[in-house]
Amino acid sequence: MNTAVTLCGIPLDNPVMAASGTFGYGAEFAELYDINCLGSFSFKGTTLAPRFGNPTPRIAESASGMLNAVGLQNPGVHKVIEEELPRMRAFFLKPVMANVSGFALDEYVQTCRLLDSQPQIGWLEVNISCPNVHGGGMSFGTCPQSAAEVTRAVKAVCKKPVIIKLSPNVSDIAAIARACEDAGADGLSLINTLVGMRLDLKTRKPILSNVTGGLSGPAILPVALNMVYRVYRAVRIPVVGMGGISSARDVVEMMLAGATAVQVGAANLVDPYICRDIIKDLPRVMDQYGINSLSDIIGGAHS
């Protein structure tokens, strides 16, 4: 049985990656299991300057999911290159996906240029869809023109494949996907979290200090499947599918919808061993559904 796939020219042993923001820079999980079993992982959203993010509370819960409003806390790209990547080299031997965020076009360009020259990095995943920061993040990802502008600017300074991470908080994700493809994107990843809110009955105020947060977890799987399905039909570049994936069956379902690879997010926070367990379980599920090679089923729902 063959679980291997190829993402933008780079082979993956299996399509399972850990999603950005749920896996840090890998160290916490490498203490628990050998994370080289992963296809890869996308590291914590990194910006040019260090960021604290939003004040707490940053986390709320919902039925089958959670809200987060971390707000891109990260040590900044220079510290990532000087400290996190050398540390990562000791426990992760595969190409890693670099998740990049920014508040201005020039910030995306500078951060991507610095990370593009790092040999450990396989892909750049450009996040134009963070719902928890103001004046940047998602605002680039909610209209085709600005999404294309970021894509073009980043592509101009990168040799590595550039994957644009899209927001579900839009009226026509396919139009934005096409704009990114036309601007030179090598791939797309979707979906980021859905904007939501919870209130505290005691204080009668929103639980999150940021008022709103991003919803993730199994609750959003059907939304993600629909958007991956639609984007797959709209573009020719590969799609990385994410949103609520928690089992090997979910991986197969997401690939049938059109994903070349998948990312597991919120589930890592509830069950730290989930990626390892999904990868272990994949051959059993493939056998159950008569799948010899996972790469054969990408977009299988469309044929």
Added chain:
Amino acid sequence: MTQGLYTVRSNRPIAALTYEMQLEGDTSALVRPGQFVNLRTGGHYLRRPLSVCAWDASGMTLIYKVVGEGTDWLSTCMPGDTIDMLCGLGNGFDTSVSGQYPLLVGGGVGLPPLYQLARQLVDEGKQPRLIMGFNSEREVFYRQEFERLLPITVTTMDGSCGVRGLVTDVPPAADCTYFYACGPFPMLRALCGCMTVPGQLSLEERMGCGFGACMGCTIHTRLGDKRVCKEGPVFLKEELIW
């Protein structure tokens, strides 16, 4: 950190809305008092963090208050039921710096981690004292258990038990060498304002994962940004910014 299934040995109310649960299972990841577990409750997506009250080689005691759906579910668990837990989370209290006469201060369900701490300090030949604060007598728990270990003072807001008032209304002994505290945020802040000796405080925060992955519980400290779940939950008085 370890993940495993723990078998409920007993689960009984010990005060108003407050339960003591004893569990059997692997405690090898617990190395210091003040560490916590993150447990899965039925029908809820995120785990629930609870500090460990006491443990030995075969199991542990947790004390919790029913404050929402997760702890409500927990209160319905029966002996023999199993609970999925991440065990041995956080840094815990450091007893090596306590001096001979440390003061322990606990407010409400902040008290449980101080129980294992008191046991350890006594085992180390120190002479700790405890102030335990509650809103009223109905909420008082573990009075006898603590009394067997160390001298205690009880305070209640309504005066229904012990000294009327707050834990900070009881002046610490003159020979107090250090303090350890766990309880509601206003109590900890007030305590830091009036204690002249150094100390350690256990904080609470809404958490996503409990093991340092999600950055959901990060706070500013004088020694840099720290995750309550990973670099905490115990912080030095000197590093906290109120």
